[in-house]
Amino acid sequence: MIRILIAGALLLSLTGNAQERATLPTTDEQARQLAATITTDDLREHLTILSADEMEGRETGEPGQKRAAAYLASQLQDLGIPPVVNDTGYFQTIKFSRQNWDTVDMRLNGEPLRHLWEFYSSPSKNANRETVTVNEVLFLGYGIDDPAYSDYRGHDVAGKTIIIFAGEPRGRDSNFLLSGSKDPSEYSLDDGRKLQSAYQHGVETVIVIDPAFKQNVQDVRRETLDGQMRMTDRTEAERQEANNVYVTPAVAKEMLGKEYRKVIKARKRIERNGRLRPVAVPTAIQLTQRKNVRELIGENVLGYVRGTDPRLADEVLVVSAHYDHIGRRGDAIFNGADDNGSGSSTVLEVAEAFVEAQKAGMGPRRSVLFLWVSGEEKGLLGSEYYASHPVFPLEYTVADINVDMVGRVDPEHEGNPNYIYVIGSNRLSTELHNINEAVNRDFTQIELDYKYNAKDDPNNFYERSDHYNFAERGIPSVFFFNGTHADYHRDTDTIEKINFDKMARIGQLIFYNAWQLANQDKRIEVDVK
Known part of the structure; x- marks a missing residue:
């Protein structure tokens, strides 16, 4: 038989401080x-x-x-x-929260891009909004704002649409600039930090160039199609992330047009000396992100x-x-x-x-x-x-x-x-x-x-x-x-x-x-x- 005990097999002492007494076995x-x-x-x-x-x-x-x-x-x-x-x-x-798209539509130079094929956007990571027209995008490096390295320092981006690379920059020695080592920082692991920084600086939309598009789109595909209730850290009223879309490198190249080379040079400059020179690129984008939220x-x-x-x-x-x-x-x-x-x-x-x-x-x-x-x-x-x-x-x-x-x-x-x-x-x-x-x-x-x-x-x-x-x-x-x-x-x-x-x-x-x-x-x- 299993003997059920409360505090071991010690007998209750009849004297001494009650708090120091052992408890009777049950x-x-x-x-x-x-x-x-x-x-x-x-x-x-x-x-x-x-x-x-x-x-x-x-x-x-x-x-x-x-x-x-x-x-x-x-x-x-x-x-x-x-x-x-x-x-x-x-x-x-x-x-x-249960969220799904009512309408998610992105057009480049008047031509529609295919959601989940050429761009993706997660309903749970975007605010609901009607169509916006973008006439200019500003290349802003990796969209990082950190004491060790900042793409925002000295640049006014309020009300603008920025285009950034996923991940974070490395230096000439192949070490990450933020960590100073081969280990990536949280900016590589959590895009939410970039979107929060953009929100705090008044950015209207963040366009992220995603080289791992095929792998990363799967999570958004599941979220878009399953319609399941999910836990969330904040309500819509508490949201502090800039609206965003992720695009394939091919779409990004088309979007940047003849300025694409300037963007690549700006990226290499970051790798050489850790400094960003933003590149303003004229464009013609229409973006609609209308969603259903419960x-x-x-x-x-x-x-x-x-x-x-x-x-x-x-x-x-x-x-x-x-x-x-x-x-x-x-x-x-x-x-x-x-x-x-x-x-x-x-x-x-x-x-x-x-x-x-x-x-x-x-x-x-x-x-x-x-x-x-x-x-x-x-x-x-x-x-x-x-x-x-x-x-x-x-x-x-x-x-x-x-x-x-x-x-x-x-x-x-x-x-x-x-x-x-x-x-x-x-x-x-x-x-x-x-x-x-x-x-x-x-x-x-x-x-x-x-x-x-x-x-x-x-x-x-x-x-x-x-x-x-x-x-x-x-x-x-x-x-x-x-x-x-x-x-x-x-x-x-x-x-x-x-x-x-x-x-x-x-x-x-x-x-x-x-x-x-x-x-x-x-x-x-x-x-x-």
Whole structure:
């Protein structure tokens, strides 16, 4: 039997400063008492609110999702879990955007250029604007503005269109001018810095000569065609990048005409002495960049229970669930009781069990982050955002337990609700798999079904819930899932069809896993490559 410990096998001293005393080990019976706080009544209470019509299907960025986030935060506050995000309390704010071109058109000397063949322009990196006419372009080197090297120094470019080379200049010794070595600077790796510099100097449009056009156009092609919601660092109102287009060297040569040689000489002059002599070139360009934009602001909700062991408290276990759903279609409200009101309610109950442990002087040795993410239905965006912008360092994140749909019975288990699909437990850590097997054997005795854990599973559920963004970064992760059913992603996924007894058993299994991971002496190992 796995013995679940709180702070090692030391007995509580009867004398001395209370802060220096070791904590009693937690017995199996004490663990059972904590797990028993996960009840059908509490689960029903939470889910009744989260899946109510007033939540309008909890679609990311919509009022219903905001109300659901507020409810989760209110429950954390009632439990006594303090806010953890500096400016936004319990919320980690995420900006989402879906952008595509309504019209993107570039004409040179009256002739249209082919988008994605002769030029490309990314909707997410440009402001929406009507047709502009360009009678002159100014060659401005590489468009860099840096203390070590600047193409802008001494030149007024406000209101102008500039044409620049991609990348950054090298000197006579073949070293990059900015770094003074063979290593490129960020200007080679991130064109955004050039576009921001151009914006700050009042440039109207940046034309970039891209020698790697065929390779680089693929990302823009995907963005232009897929129309997916994406995370973004800023809203349109916060944009600080000049509008831009990228052209092939052949188009650039045609654009510069007889001045092309002067531009090449100016480029060589930069390489010789690090100084730019701009070249003004008359031209006839028309550029239209009209786009469709939909922006959303979503929130992840965070509840954090600090560990009690000074040696282990910086290590963090994540227990996650997505609380968003797909909203409404006309008068039909997609309540998402199972998907994923069930998982969200379960994580609330597991959080309460950990708080009860704290109150009893048995708080977990490691810290535990209870994480409710939005944007899952948009492509796992909320968990991707957390994994990309972690509040607690990922190198100290020991594992993720993810809960997504745990309140129903799928057709394969009709008549037998005492099961759960377990996905991913052995993909990175055999120890994580063994812990789940052991605590289930010793405490919950649920049928663990690994059907969807198969690497050749045609449903590919392993990559379809929020644990995957942790697993991709090498963090052991396990996903608990009841399978799909006839009401999946339909407006018939409602609370009266939820099996709360099943939810409570799964919640207790999740608690035992979390309790073990938060309290054992060594963090689990990644031993599967």
